[in-house]
Amino acid sequence: MRQQEDFTRYPVSFTAAGRRLAGEMIHPGECSREGSPHLVFLHEGLGSVGQWRDFPLSLCKRTRLPALVFDRWGYGKSEPCDKIGDVGYLHEEALNSLPQVLAHFRIERSILVGHSDGGSIALMFAAAHPEKVCCLVTEAAHVFVEDVTLEGIREAVQVYENAGLRERLAKYHGDKTDLVFKRWSETWLAPSFREWNIENYLPKVNCPVLAIQGKDDPYGTPVQVDAIVRQVSGPSSGLIIPDCGHIPHFQARELVLQAMTDFIVPSCLMV
Numbered sequence: 001m002r003q004q005e006d007f008t009r010y011p012v013s014f015t016a017a018g019r020r021l022a023g024e025m026i027h028p029g030e031c032s033r034e035g036s037p038h039l040v041f042l043h044e045g046l047g048s049v050g051q052w053r054d055f056p057l058s059l060c061k062r063t064r065l066p067a068l069v070f071d072r073w074g075y076g077k078s079e080p081c082d083k084i085g086d087v088g089y090l091h092e093e094a095l096n097s098l099p100q101v102l103a104h105f106r107i108e109r110s111i112l113v114g115h116s117d118g119g120s121i122a123l124m125f126a127a128a129h130p131e132k133v134c135c136l137v138t139e140a141a142h143v144f145v146e147d148v149t150l151e152g153i154r155e156a157v158q159v160y161e162n163a164g165l166r167e168r169l170a171k172y173h174g175d176k177t178d179l180v181f182k183r184w185s186e187t188w189l190a191p192s193f194r195e196w197n198i199e200n201y202l203p204k205v206n207c208p209v210l211a212i213q214g215k216d217d218p219y220g221t222p223v224q225v226d227a228i229v230r231q232v233s234g235p236s237s238g239l240i241i242p243d244c245g246h247i248p249h250f251q252a253r254e255l256v257l258q259a260m261t262d263f264i265v266p267s268c269l270m271v
Helices: 055-063 089-104 117-128 147-162 165-189 199-204 223-231 253-269
Strands: 008-016 019-027 038-042 067-071 110-115 133-139 209-214 236-241
Touching (some): 055 253, 110 253, 117 133, 117 199, 147 165
């Protein structure tokens, strides 16, 4: 393993789609190839930069690539969002906000790593901007709504109200915590969201795709991975991890790091 000292990490604050956002850049210094694509980490529906912990840095060290990790609108250190029940919020992130984020940092080629909501965003962005995506990894991504997803969210509401989830999330979202949780839970549980489906985007995804899912994910089943792998146009593979829930990059960290590295490095060298 190379020493950490050749990596530079620094916070960034910027504006995209008219919103003030925050994040972190990671650069591997002199060891990176000129013009290398950037890893771009897209967090889950209750996530933030802080909740990735050191996973982005670890993947940068394995791949020797620079990275951008950022809080989407409403999360972490970014500007609050009080829009609740917006069925199109993932489309807005993929088709309007993310292109502006990448343009701000002049990232012309990206490797998207999306967890849950972030995986759905990654797929839609890759469909709309194939020239900007070298490859992408999804973890626990949804392309349609399952009954198990809604049941998992209903259980999360109980945990939020009665078992300390609010306090755990507040460490990352501060006084925005209630808005973050309501936006996620009430949007997904709204009757109008039951028909949400992004499978029509999948045939337009022509880059290599690795779709990862925990077998015991309370928010989705392996049919999500099957739908992604079967319908994207580019090379694709699925990884179902036994004894793993909704956060494979923590619950099966070494396996996921190695799988992502083995997938990303050859894909990066091909472009």
